[in-house]
Amino acid sequence: MSLGAWLRNHPAALERAYLFTHRLFERLDPLFARMGYERAERLVRWPEELGKKLVFDCRMCGQCILHSTGMTCPMTCPKNLRNGPCGGVRGNGHCEVKPEMRCVWVEAYERSRAMPRFGDEIALIQPPVNRRLQGTSAWINMLTGVDARTPRGWEMGSQA
Amino acid sequence: MSENREGFLAGSRLERVLRSGRFAVTAELNPPDSADPQEVYDAALVLSQVCDAINATDASGAHCHMSSVAICALLTRAGYEPVYQVSCRDRNRIAIQGDLLGAAAMGVRNVLCLTGDDVTAGDQPEAKRVFDFDSIQLLRTARIMRDRGVFLSGRKLTTPPRFFLGAASNPFVPPYDWRPLRLAKKVEAGANFIQTQYCFDIARFREFMRRVRDLGLHEKVYILVGVGPLRSEKAAEFMRTKVPGVHIPDAIVERLRKTPKPRKREEGKRICIEIIQQVREIEGVAGIHVMAYRQEELVAEIVEEAGLLPRPLRVGAADERRREHPRKWPRR
Numbered sequence: 434m435s436l437g438a439w440l441r442n443h444p445a446a447l448e449r450a451y452l453f454t455h456r457l458f459e460r461l462d463p464l465f466a467r468m469g470y471e472r473a474e475r476l477v478r479w480p481e482e483l484g485k486k487l488v489f490d491c492r493m494c495g496q497c498i499l500h501s502t503g504m505t506c507p508m509t510c511p512k513n514l515r516n517g518p519c520g521g522v523r524g525n526g527h528c529e530v531k532p533e534m535r536c537v538w539v540e541a542y543e544r545s546r547a548m549p550r551f552g553d554e555i556a557l558i559q560p561p562v563n564r565r566l567q568g569t570s571a572w573i574n575m576l577t578g579v580d581a582r583t584p585r586g587w588e589m590g591s592q593a
Numbered sequence: 594m595s596e597n598r599e600g601f602l603a604g605s606r607l608e609r610v611l612r613s614g615r616f617a618v619t620a621e622l623n624p625p626d627s628a629d630p631q632e633v634y635d636a637a638l639v640l641s642q643v644c645d646a647i648n649a650t651d652a653s654g655a656h657c658h659m660s661s662v663a664i665c666a667l668l669t670r671a672g673y674e675p676v677y678q679v680s681c682r683d684r685n686r687i688a689i690q691g692d693l694l695g696a697a698a699m700g701v702r703n704v705l706c707l708t709g710d711d712v713t714a715g716d717q718p719e720a721k722r723v724f725d726f727d728s729i730q731l732l733r734t735a736r737i738m739r740d741r742g743v744f745l746s747g748r749k750l751t752t753p754p755r756f757f758l759g760a761a762s763n764p765f766v767p768p769y770d771w772r773p774l775r776l777a778k779k780v781e782a783g784a785n786f787i788q789t790q791y792c793f794d795i796a797r798f799r800e801f802m803r804r805v806r807d808l809g810l811h812e813k814v815y816i817l818v819g820v821g822p823l824r825s826e827k828a829a830e831f832m833r834t835k836v837p838g839v840h841i842p843d844a845i846v847e848r849l850r851k852t853p854k855p856r857k858r859e860e861g862k863r864i865c866i867e868i869i870q871q872v873r874e875i876e877g878v879a880g881i882h883v884m885a886y887r888q889e890e891l892v893a894e895i896v897e898e899a900g901l902l903p904r905p906l907r908v909g910a911a912d913e914r915r916r917e918h919p920r921k922w923p924r925r
Contacts, residue, residue: 512681512708512722516729517706517775520790521837529837530711542768556774558782561686561730561745578881585747590737590783 435514437488444544447488448551449503458572470577478570496580501554503544507532510537515559560587602739602785603757606674606828607646609908610880611786611815616873616879618901619676619788619817620644620892632791633659633667639889643896645905646703648676648788648882652683654836655715662692662699669700674905676759676788677701680709685725686734690744693735697754705759705788710837720900729782732760736783758780758783762816763790764801765840773804776814786815788882789906791832793841795871802875811877818872822891823861827849843849860900862891867898 440447465473485491487505489499492508498515499506507515512531518538521529526539545555560583566574574580601608610617620640625632640647649664665675677696693704708728712720725732734745735758735906742753760779764772776787792798798818805811821827823841826849833841845864852860872878879903885892896902 511711512724512727514708514724514727516727516778517771518768519728519838520761520766521708521710521714522763522766524766524769524840530713536725536767538771539768542771556778558729558778559732561726561734564725584744584745586737586741587733588744589741589743589747590733 437490440488441504441540441544443475444504444547445549448500448548451500451504452550454572455575458576464575465573470573473540474570474573477573481570481572493568493571494562495569495571496563497571497572497575498559500551501546501557501559503541503546503548503552503555505537505541505544507537507541507559513562515562517555560584602754603702603854604648606905606908607676607723607786608757610645612904613906613908616901617646617815617817617906618896618904619642619646619648619880619882620896621648621650621882622664623886623889624650624661624664626658627845628659630667633664635903636889637668637671637673640892641905643902643904645880645882646676646680647675647894648869650881651678651680651707652715653678653680653710654851655682655710655717655720657715657717662701664698665696665701666699667788672797674703675701676703676705678705678707679731680707681724681726681728681731681868682709682712683723685723687743689731690734690738691727693738693756694750695753697756697914702755703757703759703786704735705783706735707761714837723925728760729778732779732784733782734757757785759788760784761790762787763838765790765792765794765797766838769797769801772801773810774810775806776805780810780814780919784814784856786817786879788817790838791819791821791841791884792868792872793845795868797840797870799875802877806877815879816877817882818878819882819884820868820872820895821866822858822865822888822895823849823888824888825857825861856858862895865895866899869895869901880910 478486482493489506491506494508512519518536522536526536528534528536545552571580607617622636622793629803637647647668651661652658658708661678665677666863668675706728712722712745735756736818737743742750751796757832826846829841829849832839849857849860869881883892
């Protein structure tokens with residue numbers, strides 16, 4: 434079993450690591466703001482990519498929702514689903530598209546149950562992906578708020 | 594929600610039947626591999642006499658056929674009631690929103706929002722998969738267009754579409770625990786009705802519905818249970834191994850295997866009718882959705898023998914409206 438797979442099966446620890454990193458970045462925010470987010474992005478992006486690729490097989494969508502999806506990357510789902518499993522999951526819990534792989538969402542749901550803090554966020558409705566953020570640092574996008582920006586119509590939908 | 598004077602979201606026949614509390618029947622039309630509209634009309638004519646609405650599939654199983662939006666346009670032209678199936682596999686958000694408006698302009702009032710089978714399930718696995726939206730994002734976008742009268746971008750529509758919005762549910766595959774919660778998510782995103790995957794496992798479905806009732810979802814959404822006949826144990830084996838998301842218990846395959854060859858077709862139909870009768874008894878089930886792949890001729894027999902005729906149910910205003918605008922039947 435790879436290091437990444439081993440870590441992913443300890444979601445409660447990952448959740449704490451997420452919270453720690455989150456706070457760290459918030460602390461660093463004034464620094465990043467002073468040096469300019471574009472420069473900060475160049476600095477942060479590659480270690481972020483390296484680390485998240487290793488642990489989560491990250492696809493660098495630039496709008497990370499790992500803590501809301503059982504610390505399991507939804508972009509590793511061949512259909513890129515962000516709101517839960519499709520109806521094609523096999524009886525053994527494996528993926529419709531890649532029979533040798535367990536369904537990303539079967540794992541996400543299992544792991545979310547072991548996450549006391551963010552586990553229930555798996556029930557949140559996730560907005561459509563902003564494809565322009567592909568390849569950028571999700572941490573910097575979080576600090577600038579660009580990852581949370583949704584199309585104007587989508588906002589109106591949440592009040593409908 | 595934006596409801597019209599009579600309190601309907603779309604005023605489609607399907608919506609009226611379900612809101613009136615009567616048991617609804619929908620059926621799937623097998624889309625032709627043809628440029629001839631007559632093939633759509635031939636298939637629709639049979640189905641229309643035994644169901645309340647006809648589903649037009651969107652390249653299901655990732656096999657290319659006549660497009661669902663075109664089939665719906667043909668159906669509304671002839672006065673039939675379609676359910677427009679939209680999958681996220683082949684089109685991005687720009688194409689999908691345009692097609693939704695186009696479908697509404699053609700008189701389509703029921704939309705079923707789906708993720709879609711992957712391209713690898715079909716005969717052109719080399720194709721690029723899109724999945725710009727997932728089914729829940731698609732569902733909410735359609736609701737935004739209807740209720741807020743805007744595109745996803747916020748740009749205004751001069752006339753918003755009127756849709757009765759549907760979504761799919763598959764209680765028969767993992768993660769079982771989450772399936773009722775995923776249904777809740779779809780209801781929150783805007784689902785007015787649900788059509789499920791094929792139901793062959795009554796015990797599993799009962800358990801699912803128990804959770805659905807606990808969550809109070811059966812009072813917020815109309816659930817139509819997917820059913821269909823199996824031609825033989827070979828067909829069952831093919832479906833459960835090759836068609837994504839279809840779960841058939843061994844007991845049903847075994848029952849077909851034990852049936853002598855000339856009676857297999859009849860036995861498959863009987864199983865289907867038994868399932869219909871059992872799901873009808875389950876609280877929170879609002880109707881059935883018959884999918885008889887390559888056995889369309891059986892739909893009529895199934896609906897009749899399950900005691901669900903006459904169809905389509907008469908629903909007042911929708912029928913009135915049809916009388917005002919006399920049907921233009923296609924040349925036969």
